[in-house]
Amino acid sequence: MRLVFAGTPEFARAALERLHGAGFEIPLVLTQPDRPAGRGMKLQASPVKQFAQSQGMAVVQPRSLRLDGKFPEDAAQARAALEAARADAMVVAAYGLLLPPWVLASPRLGCLNIHASLLPRWRGAAPIHRAIEAGDERSGVTIMQMDEGLDTGDMLLVESRPIAPHETTATLHDKLATLGARLIVEALELAACGGLRPQPQPQEGVTYAHKIDKAESAVDWSLPAAVIERRIRAFDPFPGATGVLGGEVLKLWRAEVLPAPASAPGGTVLQAGPAGLDVATGVGVLRLTELQRPGGRRLAAGQVLHGMAVVPGACFTSGPR
Template sequence: MRVAFAGTPEFALVALRSLHAARFEIPLVLTQPDRPAGRGMKLQASPVKAFAQEHGISVVQPRSLRLDGKYPDDAAAAREALQSAKPDVLVVAAYGLLLPSWVLELPRLGCLNIHGSLLPRWRGAAPIHRAIEAGDARTGVTIMQMDAGLDTGDMLLVESIAIGPQDTTATVHDKLAALGGRLIVEALEIAACGTLKRTPQSEEGVTYAHKVDKAEGQIDWSQPAQVIERRIRAFDPFPGASTSLDGEQVKVWKALAGSTNGSPGEVVHASGDLLAVTCGTGSVQLLELQKAGGKRVTARQFLQAHPDLLGRRLGT
């Protein structure tokens, strides 16, 4: 089976690495154009591109796949490359570009997407963030037959995992990336035998995982403690949950929900290892913080640098 691949970040790299290790023939990789990154803001290849180049796999990096869009030359070049590759299937994982109908229809077996949720829950761009933020007990990976809709295609394989009380987007991401890599290999092996079954998604329970905006990281202390604690985990590593102290931003990376009540944003405990802030209901114990330009530190280390926090208010 000839497997073309479309993906960009680490989540996609895990799947590409799994396909390569399973000895599928990979004639072509599509990935996003190089982006500026790091202190020098030099152009940097995506993890998927770096792997493909290391293993001698052809790479194309169109800015768009729409033949009638802003970059028709990019789309035409990508179409020519895909047609020349003659893939039986296109595997898509966190690619970042919409696939027009000509892409969906080109491979003999269509396009299979590795989606990090239990569809139809959390269709869209940020399923891991939103599952943790909402307090879901479980999430998982759905291997989906792509169609023209937004994550609306038939389900081919589904497997779930638990979301633990200390899980963050970073930890769940890594678990789902590994699971997705295993499931896509399994799906293609079944498809090669012609026995891959398609199950339409339910019309009930549909939710949308909208892209995370950087502004969402600002902590609203009037919310319940459980909501704030989940958002802190959901926004680790991006965009990071933040609050203000003396006009400066402080990121909160770890916290525990508690039951102490008081004025939202007020520091009610500030000694030893205990740094607690009251919320709309309950309180959160801050465990790991980071000032702008500084390193992540424990509550004890933070309090050593700020011994006068008791009774003060965080946020605006």
């Protein structure tokens, strides 16, 4: 089976590597254009491009796939490459560009998407973050037959995983990337012998995982401790939850909810010691156990406090928006 692969970040790279290892012929890879990254803001290839080039795969990086859009020359180049690839199917994983109808109709078996949620829950751009933020008990991967809607296509394979109590976006991402890579191989093997049984998505339970905005990183201390703790985990590693203490913006990386009522306004430091910072919230107390000062490393809160003069009664404010 000949495949075109479309994807950009590490989540997609895991699938591309698994497909390559399973022996699928991949004559073409589509990925986002190189972006500035790092302290020097040098152009950096996506994880998918790096792997594809290491294996000698052809790579095309259109800024758009719309023939009538802002970059028609990019779309025309991609169309010529897709026609030359003569693909049986296209696999899409966190690509980052909308696929117009001409792309969806191009491969014989259409386009199969690896989506990191249990559809129809968390359609959209940030399903892993939003599942943790919402306190979902389970997540998973859906292999979906793509159509013109936003993650509305028929489900081909679904497998769920529990979300552990201390799960972060980083740890759940890695688990679902591995799961998605395995499921897409299984789906294509079934497709090759006519064994796939598409199922329409349920009409009930649809939610949308809106893209993460950096402004969301600022902690609202009037919220319940349990909600803030989930957001801290959901925003690890990006964008990172933040709070301002003594004029200094701190990244908040790990916390735990204490079984105690709040006895002060939200954001008030109740206790500072080796175990961490106990902070009052709108409902309950949150103990911050891992912090990061500007220009520093992620450290246990007790270590960070060695270099900060924090006393009970000091007050957190929200980070910059």
